[in-house]
Amino acid sequence: MVRKHVHVTCAVIERDGLVLSARRSASMNLPLRWEFPGGKIEPGEGREECLKRELVEEMGVEVAVGRPLTPVTHSYPAFDVTLYPYICSIVSGEITLHEHSAMIWLPPARMLELDWADADLPIILEYQGLF
Numbered sequence: 001m002v003r004k005h006v007h008v009t010c011a012v013i014e015r016d017g018l019v020l021s022a023r024r025s026a027s028m029n030l031p032l033r034w035e036f037p038g039g040k041i042e043p044g045e046g047r048e049e050c051l052k053r054e055l056v057e058e059m060g061v062e063v064a065v066g067r068p069l070t071p072v073t074h075s076y077p078a079f080d081v082t083l084y085p086y087i088c089s090i091v092s093g094e095i096t097l098h099e100h101s102a103m104i105w106l107p108p109a110r111m112l113e114l115d116w117a118d119a120d121l122p123i124i125l126e127y128q129g130l131f
């Protein structure tokens with residue numbers, strides 16, 4: 001059987017020297033783990049387009065998509081994921097959580113205090129290395 005492989009964009013959103021982390025809800029897969037907001041790329045959709053759509057759907061904000069970080073491929077027991085991270089900023093709207101159970105703005109150096117989805121760890125380490 002062919003393993004499921006999902007391609008997912010995610011946003012490293014910066015504001016005033018802090019970064020946004022979002023906690024998955026108890027009913028999602030990887031329940032209660034922390035992640036960057038974003039989601040699966042739909043057929044025919046560009047990565048930046050996907051990210052902008054997901055941020056509106058999940059948080060009700062419009063983002064400007066900036067510099068990409070290195071994509072990460074990770075194998076979970078049930079599926080493989082490739083994450084395409086981009087540094088982003090909010091250009092309009094106030095965050096309302098439509099899917100996540102919590103969010104927190106942290107200085108980059110404190111991000112690893114959270115219980116992250118495993119695939120995100122290389123992204124955080126690369127991001128922290130920028131400072």
Ligand SMILES: Nc1nc2c([nH]c(=O)n2[C@@H]2O[C@H](COP(=O)(O)OP(=O)(O)OP(=O)(O)O)[C@@H](O)[C@H]2O)c(=O)[nH]1
Binds near residue numbers: 010117
């Ligand atoms: N958005 C996002 N997804 C991530 C991150 N890290 C990570 O492993 N993922 C995985 O990538 C997939 C993103 O899919 P999604 O957000 O569109 O879908 P979902 O899990 O909410 O629901 P679904 O799989 O039932 O459609 C999930 O399987 C999630 O576990 C991350 O930082 N951000």
